[in-house]
Amino acid sequence: MERKKANIPVTTVYRLSYYCRALLECGTSGFISSQDLAKLTGFSDALVRRDLSYFGRFGIPGRGYPVSELREKISRILGIDRKWKVALIGLGNLGSALLRYKAFEKQGFQIVAVFDSDPGKIGKSRSGVEIWDINQLEKEVRKRQIEMAIIAVPADAAQEVIGRVVGSGIKAILNFAPMKVKVPGSVSLVNIDFTVELERLSCVATR
Amino acid sequence: MERKKANIPVTTVYRLSYYCRALLECGTSGFISSQDLAKLTGFSDALVRRDLSYFGRFGIPGRGYPVSELREKISRILGIDRKWKVALIGLGNLGSALLRYKAFEKQGFQIVAVFDSDPGKIGKSRSGVEIWDINQLEKEVRKRQIEMAIIAVPADAAQEVIGRVVGSGIKAILNFAPMKVKVPGSVSLVNIDFTVELERLSCVATR
DNA sequence: TTGTGTGAATCTCTTCACAGCT
């Protein structure tokens, strides 16, 4: 295990995504300076250098960072230098939209199974993916080696569903349910809460 | 204008949403302590008190915070003590899901017009909301007094669309397009970027 | 006695500024 990330700001990880995205627009051309990468992403050049320095010394003084190499390094750090098999849980409005959302697949996040509790949906398939009863979760996760779950169920079902997901051995959860769910420390959880973001917007717009 | 918010951490605003949500589960019962509110939300009690203290002295030593009153105060601060008229821009997968998503309406965010560039959609209506040509944006915003926009268009269209939205006089934008867009300082912008969040998850899960 | 509100300490993140590498 080469990786040991002690004091890396959470905000750094978040910015890495933007660096990576910006680098995709730089072709494979030779080098890019922290200043240029800063301009492309809207952060400061010092911050770019600091962020990258947490993971090694990728730059060459007087030149900058080698574009392709840096992109690969960041991809590796972000864990997107490979495919992730993902279970989508909840096939309501949002779940259906996420299933059809092509950007996930393009980034290497493949939805390989959908789970729902509606008997009218179970057994069918959508966008080429089979829909399973949530009771089959553990079995399918094992069989298909699913490593990540996207939760798109109503708030009142979220905690129970997440309990099952954790029980199935999945260690990475993206939760869209507007609800503070609890998971063990060994499980990574990222929340996307539309309502909270809307309220944040409404708050800053109200000042 | 009573409001003047100098040094309030951005994170505080975000937590207010969670406090508000937790308070909804407390009925109208008398008082709640910072400790109890902390337990309900997962933050520390000192943080709860600090957060609330930015906006006034709502608590009573020895008792706690009056539940209903606090809920009202926070709603006012968040700007959700009223209705917001919202334009949805982009009626693809995500846009359609957002239009049907009931939680927005329930929180007082009413989608009163949809805009798209697809001639096949323009002029029709969905979920009881009319679909307009994006060229009609300025006119409709004025006519309906729309104050907020939700952007659900592809990344490559986002900056142009947001330019138009800003031009129409809207001062609050929730952007789902995976793209760092620029807006003038007078406009509030909140981004929800699925890909960035997925990568963040993949990163922390990879360590 | 209980629990708020808040200075002071601590911890975390960002910027400054520059030595040193190319």
Place this chain on the structure above:
DNA sequence: AGCTGTGAAGAGATTCACACAA
């Protein structure tokens, strides 16, 4: 000359701890 990598300073956010109000 140009740009990285990084100590040190600065800014920001959180926790500590306690005076004081009910």
